[in-house]
Amino acid sequence: MNHPYALQSTLKRPLPDALAARLRAHFGERFSTAQAVRDHHGRDESPFPVTPPDAVVFAESTEDVVEAVNACREHQFPIIAYGAGSSLEGHLLAVQGGLTIDLSRMNRMVAVHAEDLNCTVQAGVTRKQLNAEIKDTGLFFPIDPGADASLGGMSATRASGTNAVRYGTMRENVLGLTVVTAQGKVIRTGGRAKKSSAGYDLTRLFVGSEGTLGIITEVTVKLYPVPEAMSAAVCNFPSLRDAVSTVIESIQLGVPVARSEFLDPITIRAINAHSHTTLREAPTLFFEFHGSESSVKDQAEIVQEIARSKGGQDFEWATQPEDRTRLWNARHNAYFACLQLRPGCRAISTDTCVPISRLADSITGARAILDTAHFPTALLGHVGDGNFHAVLLIDPGNPQEVAEAERLNDEIVRMAIAMDGTCTGEHGIGLHKIGFLVEEAGEDAIDLMRGIKRAFDPDGLLNPGKIFRL
Amino acid sequence: MNHPYALQSTLKRPLPDALAARLRAHFGERFSTAQAVRDHHGRDESPFPVTPPDAVVFAESTEDVVEAVNACREHQFPIIAYGAGSSLEGHLLAVQGGLTIDLSRMNRMVAVHAEDLNCTVQAGVTRKQLNAEIKDTGLFFPIDPGADASLGGMSATRASGTNAVRYGTMRENVLGLTVVTAQGKVIRTGGRAKKSSAGYDLTRLFVGSEGTLGIITEVTVKLYPVPEAMSAAVCNFPSLRDAVSTVIESIQLGVPVARSEFLDPITIRAINAHSHTTLREAPTLFFEFHGSESSVKDQAEIVQEIARSKGGQDFEWATQPEDRTRLWNARHNAYFACLQLRPGCRAISTDTCVPISRLADSITGARAILDTAHFPTALLGHVGDGNFHAVLLIDPGNPQEVAEAERLNDEIVRMAIAMDGTCTGEHGIGLHKIGFLVEEAGEDAIDLMRGIKRAFDPDGLLNPGKIFRL
Numbered sequence: 001m002n003h004p005y006a007l008q009s010t011l012k013r014p015l016p017d018a019l020a021a022r023l024r025a026h027f028g029e030r031f032s033t034a035q036a037v038r039d040h041h042g043r044d045e046s047p048f049p050v051t052p053p054d055a056v057v058f059a060e061s062t063e064d065v066v067e068a069v070n071a072c073r074e075h076q077f078p079i080i081a082y083g084a085g086s087s088l089e090g091h092l093l094a095v096q097g098g099l100t101i102d103l104s105r106m107n108r109m110v111a112v113h114a115e116d117l118n119c120t121v122q123a124g125v126t127r128k129q130l131n132a133e134i135k136d137t138g139l140f141f142p143i144d145p146g147a148d149a150s151l152g153g154m155s156a157t158r159a160s161g162t163n164a165v166r167y168g169t170m171r172e173n174v175l176g177l178t179v180v181t182a183q184g185k186v187i188r189t190g191g192r193a194k195k196s197s198a199g200y201d202l203t204r205l206f207v208g209s210e211g212t213l214g215i216i217t218e219v220t221v222k223l224y225p226v227p228e229a230m231s232a233a234v235c236n237f238p239s240l241r242d243a244v245s246t247v248i249e250s251i252q253l254g255v256p257v258a259r260s261e262f263l264d265p266i267t268i269r270a271i272n273a274h275s276h277t278t279l280r281e282a283p284t285l286f287f288e289f290h291g292s293e294s295s296v297k298d299q300a301e302i303v304q305e306i307a308r309s310k311g312g313q314d315f316e317w318a319t320q321p322e323d324r325t326r327l328w329n330a331r332h333n334a335y336f337a338c339l340q341l342r343p344g345c346r347a348i349s350t351d352t353c354v355p356i357s358r359l360a361d362s363i364t365g366a367r368a369i370l371d372t373a374h375f376p377t378a379l380l381g382h383v384g385d386g387n388f389h390a391v392l393l394i395d396p397g398n399p400q401e402v403a404e405a406e407r408l409n410d411e412i413v414r415m416a417i418a419m420d421g422t423c424t425g426e427h428g429i430g431l432h433k434i435g436f437l438v439e440e441a442g443e444d445a446i447d448l449m450r451g452i453k454r455a456f457d458p459d460g461l462l463n464p465g466k467i468f469r470l
Numbered sequence: 471m472n473h474p475y476a477l478q479s480t481l482k483r484p485l486p487d488a489l490a491a492r493l494r495a496h497f498g499e500r501f502s503t504a505q506a507v508r509d510h511h512g513r514d515e516s517p518f519p520v521t522p523p524d525a526v527v528f529a530e531s532t533e534d535v536v537e538a539v540n541a542c543r544e545h546q547f548p549i550i551a552y553g554a555g556s557s558l559e560g561h562l563l564a565v566q567g568g569l570t571i572d573l574s575r576m577n578r579m580v581a582v583h584a585e586d587l588n589c590t591v592q593a594g595v596t597r598k599q600l601n602a603e604i605k606d607t608g609l610f611f612p613i614d615p616g617a618d619a620s621l622g623g624m625s626a627t628r629a630s631g632t633n634a635v636r637y638g639t640m641r642e643n644v645l646g647l648t649v650v651t652a653q654g655k656v657i658r659t660g661g662r663a664k665k666s667s668a669g670y671d672l673t674r675l676f677v678g679s680e681g682t683l684g685i686i687t688e689v690t691v692k693l694y695p696v697p698e699a700m701s702a703a704v705c706n707f708p709s710l711r712d713a714v715s716t717v718i719e720s721i722q723l724g725v726p727v728a729r730s731e732f733l734d735p736i737t738i739r740a741i742n743a744h745s746h747t748t749l750r751e752a753p754t755l756f757f758e759f760h761g762s763e764s765s766v767k768d769q770a771e772i773v774q775e776i777a778r779s780k781g782g783q784d785f786e787w788a789t790q791p792e793d794r795t796r797l798w799n800a801r802h803n804a805y806f807a808c809l810q811l812r813p814g815c816r817a818i819s820t821d822t823c824v825p826i827s828r829l830a831d832s833i834t835g836a837r838a839i840l841d842t843a844h845f846p847t848a849l850l851g852h853v854g855d856g857n858f859h860a861v862l863l864i865d866p867g868n869p870q871e872v873a874e875a876e877r878l879n880d881e882i883v884r885m886a887i888a889m890d891g892t893c894t895g896e897h898g899i900g901l902h903k904i905g906f907l908v909e910e911a912g913e914d915a916i917d918l919m920r921g922i923k924r925a926f927d928p929d930g931l932l933n934p935g936k937i938f939r940l
Contacts, residue, residue, distance in 0.1 A: 115722060115827040158667040169665050171674070172642055185914040193823040194855045195639050196892035197628040197678055199899055199907050199937055200919045204641070204674035208667055225724030252585060254695030294764040353663040357585040385664045422666035429669055437669050444655040448926060449670045455921030467669055 012097035015054035019075040023057055023099070026067050030058040041080075041100045044087040045147070045335075047346040047396050048431060051093035053080060053100040060105050062178060062186055062217040068101050069215065070184040078464050081211040083153030084126060086145070088349050089430025091157065091210055095465040101215060103152055109133050110218055118175055118192055120220040123152025130221075139223040142167040145426065146332045151219045157428040158208035162331065165251070165384030166258040166290065167224065169426065174207050178218035182457040192220060205452070210428050211463035213456045227290035230258075231300055232318040232327050235307050236282040240264065240367060240379075242310040243283040244360045247383045249306045251356055255299050259288035259328075260384035262363070266341070267334055267378045267391075274337030275330040280314060285383075286331055288324070338378045338391045345375075346396040348405050352416030353387035353425030362419055366390050366412045373408055375401055387425035414439070429467045437468060482567035485524040489545040493527055493569070496537050500528040511550075511570040514557040515617070515805075517816040517866050518901060521563035523550060523570040530575050532648060532656055532687040538571050539685065540654040542931060550933050551681040553623030554596060556615070558819050559900025561627065561680055565935040571685060573622055579603050580688055588645055588662055590690040593622025600691075609693040612637040615896065616802045621689045627898040628678035632801065635721070635854030636728040636760065637694065639896065644677050648688035652927040662690060675922070680898055681933035683926045697760035700728070701770055702788040702797050705777050706752040710734065710837060710849075712780040713753040714830045717853045719776045721826055725769050729758035729798075730854035732833070736811070737804055737848045737861075744807030745800040750784060755853075756801055758794070808848045808861045815845075816866040818875050822886035823857035823895030832889055836860050836882045843878055845871055857895035884909070899937045907938060 015033070023031045032038075033055045042052030054077075059065045072079045078098025085092060094100065106122035107129065113119060114137040121130060126148045130141050143154060144161035153159070155177065160169035167173065176190030179202075190196065190203035206213055237243035240262075247260045263271070265281040272279055285307070289299040304315055318324045330337075339347055354362045363379065370377040370390055381388025390412055394401040413423045413436050423429075423436035438446055446468050453460075453470065460470060485503070493501045502508075503525045512522030524547075529535045542549045548568025555562060564570065576592035577599065583589060584607040591600060596618045600611050613624060614631035623629070625647065630639035637643065646660030649672075660666065660673035676683055707713035710732075717730045733741070735751040742749055755777070759769040774785055788794045800807075809817055824832045833849065840847040840860055851858025860882055864871040883893045883906050893899075893906035908916055916938050923930075923940065930940060 113825065113827065116825040117722065118825070158665075158671070160665055164665060168642070171665070171671065172638070181914070181918065187912060187915040187918065189911075189915060191892055191910070192825040192890040193857075193892045193895065194826070195628075195630055195634060195641070195823055195857060195895050197821075197894045197896050197898045198892050198903070198910055199678070199916070200683075200922055201628070201641065201671075201674045201678050202911075202915060202918060204671045205922075208669070208671050213670075225722075227724070252587065252695075254697070292765065292768045294768055295762065298762045298764055351667075353665055355583065355586040355588070355662040356664070357583065387663075387665060420662040422661055422663045422668050424667045425663065425665050426667050428667040433668070440661070440668055441659075441672075442657060444651070445657040445659060445672060446669070447655075448651070448657065448672060451925030452670055452675075452922055455925045456918060 016075045016077065019071055019077055020055065022071045023055065023068065027057045032056050041082055041092065041102065042094055044085050044090060044092045046088050046090040046432065047348050047394065048090045048093055051095055053094035054097050056100045056102055058102045058105050062180060065101055065180045065215050065217050066184050066186060068099060069180050069182065072099050072461060073182065073184065073459065076459055076461065079461050080463050081152065081156065081215045083124060083150030084148060086147035086149045086153065087157065087430060088427045089432045091428060091430045091466060093431065095431065103150065106217060112137065113192065114139055116192060117223045118220055119223055120218055121151050122218055123216050124150050126150050127154065134223065138226055140226050141221060141223055143170060143173055146335050151221065152216045155207050155216050155219050156209060156211050158426065160426040162259045162261055162382060164382060165260060166256055170207055171204060173222045174203055174219060175222060176220040177203055177206050177216050179206055179214040179216055181214045182459065182462055190220065208428070210430065210466050212453060212466055213462065229293045229296040230288060230290050230324065231296050232286065232288040232324045233300065234279065234316045234327065235285050235312045236280050236314050238311040240283045241360050241364055243285050244363055244383055246285060246307045246310045246312060248356050248359055250303050251384055253302065255302050257287065257299065257303065257384055258290040259286065261286040261331055262381055262383040262388060263334065264379040266376065267338060267380045270337035270341050270378065271330050271334055274333055274340055277330055286327060334380055335391065338393060341376050342393045344395065345393040348392040348394060348409055349427065350390040350409055350412045351424045351427040352413055352421055353385060354416050354419045354421030356386045358419040358421065359383060359386045362416055362421065363388055365415050369408050369411045374404060385425065386421065431466060434468055486545045486547065489541055489547055490525065492541045493525065493538065497527045502526050511552055511562065511572065512564055514555050514560060514562045516558050516560040516902065517818050517864065518560045518563055521565055523564035524567050526570045526572055528572045528575050532650060535571055535650045535685050535687050536654050536656060538569060539650050539652065542569055543652065543654065543929065546929055546931065548934050549931050551622065551626065551685045553594060553620030554618060556617035556619045556623065557627065557900060558897045559902045561898060561900045561936060563901065565901065574620065576687060582607065583662065584609055586662060587693050588690055589693055590688055591621050592688055593686050594620050596620050597624065604693065608696055610696050611691060611693055613640060613643055616805050621691065622686045625677050625686050625689050626679060626681050628896065630896040632729045632731055632852060634852060635730060636726055640677055641674060643692045644673055644689060645692060646690040647673055647676050647686050649676055649684040649686055651684045652929065652932055660690065680900065680936050682923060682936055683932065699763045699766040700758065700760050700794065701766050702756065702758040702794045703770065704749065704786045704797065705755050705782045706750050706784050708781040710753045711830050711834055713755050714833055714853055716755060716777045716780045716782060718826050718829055720773050721854055723772065725772050727757065727769065727773065727854055728760040729756065731756040731801055732851055732853040732858060733804065734849040736846065737808060737850045740807035740811050740848065741800050741804055744803055744810055747800055756797060804850055805861065808863060811846050812863045814865065815863040818862040818864060818879055819897065820860040820879055820882045821894045821897040822883055822891055823855060824886050824889045824891030826856045828889040828891065829853060829856045832886055832891065833858055835885050839878050839881050844874060855895065856891065901936060904938055
């Protein structure tokens with residue numbers, strides 16, 4: 001294969017017959033080596049080519065996962081956890097072959113503790129399913145990566161989304177986990193108490209570990225009362241910097257904005273085409289405010305005043321639930337809308353996050369870098385957190401475009417790291433940012449991470465090849 | 471020594487002459503083996519007897535810490551980090567002897583990034599100093615354990631306090647750390663971006679690691695705009711359960727209470743004596759609300775209505791800054807006020823935290839357990855988080871009282887763990903809760919913690935004897 005993103009496979013070895021037999025005996029029809037099933041589990045939303053595992057099992061319980069892990073350990077065979085397949089960084093790809101454990105059938109609510117504002121779900125429950133299941137409690141779960149990702153996958157990548165500026169990321173919202181270790185032990189981390197100083201923070205260690213330290217099978221997350229009042233707004237600006245500065249000043253003033261999303265004119269064009277909206281093709285902010293009636297009014301007034309001082313116009317309000325839903329569906333579909341700007345393309349999405357005071361420089365700098373591109377590019381993001389995405393729409397079969405995209409990506413990431421920021425705000429390291437992590441964290445910190453990896457997974461079987469080189 | 475809390479010292483060996491010479495050469499007058507200095511560094515606020523280190527160095531820079539760590543590693547000599555000495559769990563005690571690195575002279579502000587709502591401080595900066603230093607920025611740092619603890623110590627114990635119900639604990643508020651590892655490397659974890667998915671969460675791993683994984687020398691923390699409006703209130707209740715239920719319902723309704731502290735009649739009596747207040751000796755709540763003028767008004771109205779429905783009375787408001795300061799100083803001094811109820815006593819403080827729906831059961835259960843005690847006891851705590859403290863005022867020289875206190879402590883902790891809670895909400899494990907951590911987390915989870923410890927500190931030199939037995 002001569003694909004520009006072709007992946008190393010020198011470490012691959014065939015599925016041992018005895019392992020296949022053991023898995024077939026336990027999982028029956030839920031064990032598969034069919035090419036279509038393997039291919040389905042060997043691709044995600046990243047620009048990498050399909051890199052299938054050797055086999056797939058569909059787990060229905062923590063015990064199933066224990067069995068699969070024990071079987072693979074006995075045969076020293078790689079293990080990859082699979083949730084919804086919505087990774088943008090190649091997390092799922094079987095670069096050293098292996099067995100994929102598909103957790104999507106582990107989609108039961110384990111317990112809803114509405115009176116404690118938390119619930120425990122199996123790892124395959126998706127964020128939309130979770131919110132549908134708790135609809136009658138008056139509570140909601142705010143974390144919303146664009147895709148309808150699984151809670152296990154969101155935990156494993158430390159995901160966030162549009163609401164993180166107000167409600168935090170998975171880092172702040174996971175209270176506890178059930179994890180199957182590489183030794184096949186079932187451990188419970190954290191608990192249901194809101195805080196704890198009891199020992200090392202294993203919960204936060206597994207959150208963001210990208211399947212390399214254990215397989216998450218249950219997740220306990222915080223829930224929040226549906227606010228008394230919610231109001232969303234759209235506003236256009238003369239320039240990218242004016243839009244971003246509006247958000248920066250709002251955050252600096254302490255306005256508890258629930259969502260503040262930037263979309264550049266190209267993204268707006270893509271959304272208009274995809275979601276049949278008629279938004280003006282200008283630098284745009286989508287806002288949402290949560291709170292009591294009076295608090296939402298206060299917040300909206302302050303932000304509107306700041307926006308006007310920056311030339312913001314066409315302030316349009318969406319106070320009806322259906323209008324808000326339409327607006328945020330359009331936002332959540334922005335990534336897929338962008339993909340349709342160029343049929344057949346794949347996207348490389350940057351994911352830098354910088355201290356908010358550097359955001360205007362970072363995002364205008366990124367625009368300048370992208371303006372040199374020979375393919376379409378778009379800019380959008382969770383600007384209230386200092387996090388934005390440049391979406392580079394390339395023909396993945398064209399080595400020149402790939403090389404150019406990687407060069408532009410490098411420039412944008414290096415700029416963010418130089419600003420005391422991070423190479424990834426919410427997508428994770430996966431396959432694509434291994435080098436950037438070294439630049440950002442330094443070799444000595446990576447050595448500590450490697451030490452944790454070796455302590456937890458001495459045989460190196462859990463999602464090998466991701467995050468760092470051992 | 472026949473003290474009931476006498477500590478194991480079989481592993482102690484004398485300070486090697488060559489190590490003393492090397493430390494004296496580098497630190498000069500800042501190296502001490504004087505008994506008074508050693509004793510001062512061998513006691514904290516726990517009931518354990520003075521357990522001094524063999525020597526103390528006063529670090530003034532990260533490079534000083536590197537030098538001390540390298541010297542100790544060469545001689546395989548234990549190393550204990552020391553901040554303000556306000557631990558309640560024996561974190562600082564040199565149970566295997568060793569060198570204490572006193573970080574209190576590392577008290578410089580490294581950088582204040584007001585526009586990013588964060589700052590970086592040296593580990594010896596205390597919370598009160600930090601707030602004094604940033605007074606003119608319009609920002610504040612909310613985490614407030616009762617004592618004027620150092621930011622390094624607060625990070626190492628995952629501390630919180632009265633504001634955590636609104637602003638989170640050190641877990642949520644530390645953005646990044648500078649750490650000297652056991653190998654004498656200086657690493658920087660996290661950064662200044664508000665969120666990141668870049669690799670394992672080393673920041674959260676060092677937060678709460680109690681000096682066992684590395685020495686924290688700098689801390690980057692979030693800051694918050696001083697709210698436009700703040701209002702505090704005191705309210706009495708007919709019973710402990712009525713008071714606690716008021717808080718539970720407020721939290722469940724999503725009122726963003728900034729502080730909600732419970733104090734039992736004995737604590738109120740102690741405060742009245744210590745702080746010359748005239749509060750009624752009844753189950754009492756102290757509240758504080760932060761926000762815009764209208765939001766604070768909304769919050770106060772809802773909570774007042776709930777309180778009234780539970781028989782709350784004498785709702786007294788403190789809207790003036792000096793009245794609020796007086797109220798919260800009285801609360802912060804409650805622990806020391808309780809100590810004065812029985813001259814010469816020491817306190818054992820429980821620190822359980824449970825899901826909020828179990829709080830009323832947990833706290834009334836604790837009261838029933840304490841009512842059997844043959845010494846004074848008090849109950850107070852951060853009930854908005856489900857966290858409270860039973861303060862057991864014992865004569866530490868009386869083995870019967872010690873045994874009884876430990877038995878009552880055990881019962882309260884086991885009740886919390888059975889309620890899906892934790893043995894420590896904010897004080898840490900230290901020496902006192904090693905057994906409880908095993909019950910709470912399970913041996914398999916502790917084994918993962920031990921694996922991390924061995925990976926980071928293979929010689930076991932960093933604060934040995936704390937958190938778990940290796």
